[in-house]
Amino acid sequence: MYSLLRRLLFLLPAETAHYFSMNLLRAACGIGPLRRMLARLFGAGRSDLARNAFGLTFRNPVGLGAGFDKNARYLRELDTLGFGFVEIGTVTPKPQEGNPKPRLFRLPKDGALINRMGFNNDGLEVIVARLKAWRDREAAIGNRQSGIGNRQSLSDRSGSAGNTNAAQSSGVEHSRLPIADSRLLIGGNIGKNKATPNEDAWTDYETCFSALHPYVDFFVVNVSSPNTPGLRALQERDALHGILTRLQALNRAVPVPRPILLKIAPDLTATQLDDVVDLALEINLDGLVATNTTISREALQTGSAAVEAIGAGGLSGRPVRERSTEVLRHLATRAGGRLPIIGSGGIFTGPDAQEKLAAGATLTEVWTGFIYEGPLIVRNICRHLAPAGK
Template sequence: MYNLLRRLLFCFPTETVHHFSMNMMKLGCSVGAIRKSIATQFAPSNGALSRELFGLQFKNPVGLAAGFDKNALYLTELEALGFGFVEIGTVTPKPQAGNEKPRLFRLPKDKALINRMGFNNDGVNVVAQRLKEWREKQLATGNRQLASRNEGIPNSNRPAQTEDTHSPLTIDHSRLIIGGNIGKNKVTPNEDAWKDYEICFRALFDCVDYFVVNVSSPNTPGLRELQEKDSLRKILSHLQTINQQESGTETDRKPKPILLKIAPDLTPQQIDDVIDLALEIKLDGLVATNTTISREQLHTTDAELQAIGAGGLSGAPVRLRSTEIVKYIHQKTNGQIPVIASGGIFTAEDAKEKLAAGASLVQVWTGFVYEGPAIVKNICSGLSTNRP
């Protein structure tokens, strides 16, 4: 069914279709019966795939990578589709429009996308408020479900109510884990980049479950220079300091897991530098990998690629390189640094490949576009038959 729908959708501009599809999904999910029907059809039901990482309980290991829901607009809809976690962003301190359109392109011959979005987002304050409202709504829904379930049960036997806004109570499934992917504004010089990451970190601290520092997008000029060891140390060590300050026994706030997202284009020496730094400042994990600037071994013609122009390539062509990096990190650290694998995941076999290489969780993005709304259920079904 989705193959037919995809053929129709692919007749229209990529970014336009993305927003149209998700807004239609949002409209449908605004009706409780439709939302429940979508969840019944697409959400995995196997609780055996639940796993704990970073002190968080993920209902399944399949997440949605940053860039799909930049502004935290579609969390309810993505939860209905069964995602175990969703990474919002990349979010920057100030709103920015991103690069000129068109800036998102399909490469159907390669099952790939090229994007040069440029961190377009509503700004951290707007996104933080949106996340707070979503959390409150989730908590209220969970408590209503609990009240309904408790009808007729003596008070002494009732489960306790929860006041933790980070753990909305639900009856049928565990909650959706939210990651916050943070970056710098385009106009911020690299020497001041640490300030942008601090602003985003503080603003989102009470709104997300974990953070991902994005210095690996190819679509913000000079951003990838921040992957050099000294630049990274300045940003990440500063965030770790704030992490301890924001938490404390007086408020019962715990430090948030901090991860770093790296590019697939790093050299072995650069990856070693990232590993050394991650161990030195006690990063909680790495996300491997972002999009690539490589255009090697594509079926799309050179003329088509030149017409598209610059941008990060994602999808099937990145699969092997992403897996290589996941495996390298896992072996180099003896599994000391958890890795969320991202890059070329379309099927359960792709996910198994990443998990076998040492990944703890996986993320999809381009695969979601090509495989459709059943991707999480299909991957989880495949993992259930032969769990890594």
Template sequence: MYSLIRKIFFQLEPEQAHYTAMNLLQTLRKLPGGKNTIHRIFRAPQKGLQKHVFGLSFRNPVGLGAGFDKNARYLEELDALGFGFVEIGTVTPLPQEGNEKPRLFRLVEDRALINRMGFNNEGVEVIARRLRNWRLNGKPLNPAAKLLVGGNIGKNKVTPNEEAWKDYEICFRALHAYVDFFVVNVSSPNTPGLRALQEKDALHKILTHLQALNKGFAVQRPILLKIAPDLEWSQIDDVIALAREIKLDGLVATNTTISRSGLQTPAAALEQIGAGGLSGAPLKERATEVVQYLCSQLKGEIPVIASGGIFTAADAREKLATGAALCEVWTGFIYEGPAIVQQICKGLAR
């Protein structure tokens, strides 16, 4: 059934398909009894899948990666589809248009995407207001096992790297009351210079500053760091040492890659697409390798959320078997469709 729907949506320009599909789902959800009906169709098994990670209870280990619901517009729909958690954002202090369109491309032969969105988002004020409203008026399917929300935060394109810490602070303060945990994003390839913030001194400054701010709140939110798959092993070792030193709550590995190796898509087509982060099946192996390395070094001291090329229960199981505490889908959601959480959870529950 989804393969037919996908054929239709794949006729549309990718970004347009994304919003058309989510707005359609939202319209259905808003019909009387809509949310429960969607939930009945896509219900994911919960039994035995609950996870307790960095002090939070996840109803299942399957989340949605950042960049899908950048503006926190679709939390009710994503709750109905059974996700255990959703990373909203990347959110920046000021609203941003992002890069010029087209900026999202399908590589169907590779079951992959390339994007250079550039942190298009409505800015932290609007998003915080929307989250507040959702907290007050949302209708959780199961109040005892709610969808958890991570706030993925970044910096504006115009902010120089030396002042990036201020942007992270603005987003952190504004979202603190409304998210369950934070993910500090310094690893997207589409904001010029951003990934230089993965260097240890820069990271140390941003993360310890957020940790100090966190202590000033009545409730502390777990703070995670999301890293790129393109880091050298020595850089990953620096991240591990820092994570240990400052007692970071967790890591998300990995973001999209700038690599184009091993693709079926012809070189000429890739050249025409141009720059951007590659996600989906071709990222799977490298992401697993990074997650495995992190988990083997950290030995459960610091939990890892695995992201990269997860389409099926077997893919999720592979990531969890390396020691990852939770996993996230993004490109898999596009190719596998709205039943992806149900399918993965069914497989994991077996």
């Protein structure tokens, strides 16, 4: 059935189809009985796939990468589809329109996308307000279900309420996340505004970190998108060290630190990958995400003239699967099990996800596969990953 819907959606420009389909799903999820039916139909519906990573419990190991819900508009809908976690963003301090349209392109012969979105997002203030509203609704639902009148938070459980002054002095609010092992976990993917020079990039990352801290479960630092000029230069060791150590200092000043992960490109050399792992271990980073999109155009089935006409941008989907797994395996080997990794890149099916886990990933993340496989992708992957006989 989705193959027919996909053919219709692919008649529309890619970005238009994205918002049309998600707004249609949002309308459906606004009707309580219909949302519950969709959750039963599309959701993973399993309790035997929970994974522990970074000090958090994920209800299943299938997440959705950043760039799909840039502005935290569709959390209820993605929760309904059963994702274990969702990365919102990339979020920048100031709103920005991103690159001129068209900026998202399909390569159906390759099961791929090329995007040069350019960190288009509504900005930190608007996104924080949406996340706060989401947390408030989540807490209200939890209270009705449990009959508890007072909201329980991660900070309440930790018994660290006396450290509020330290949190306020650091610019990061006291943690107010509700507790529920079955809830959708939210990752805050943070970046810098295009106009911010690289030498000042750390200020944008600090600003986003401080404002999002009360409302996300973990952070992903994005220095690997090919669509913001100069951004990938921040993957060099010295630049990374400056950004990550500042974030770690902020994190240590609050009662309940959030896990901080780094998302890297698949185009790094082996030496650069080793530097990333060594730095991550040196500063006690919580994990890595491997990988972002690639600037490579090798071995595509789509004609070279059509690819050249599309122009610049990051390539994702099936063509990046092998390289992302190779990078993941290299990182896992170098880290020797000391650094959890989210495997991302070319995951369409259960075997694709299993390949990432076998290469050393703790969790997996889809994006382009969701576009091509449709709303059953989480359920199908989870069924493949389920323990034998269950």
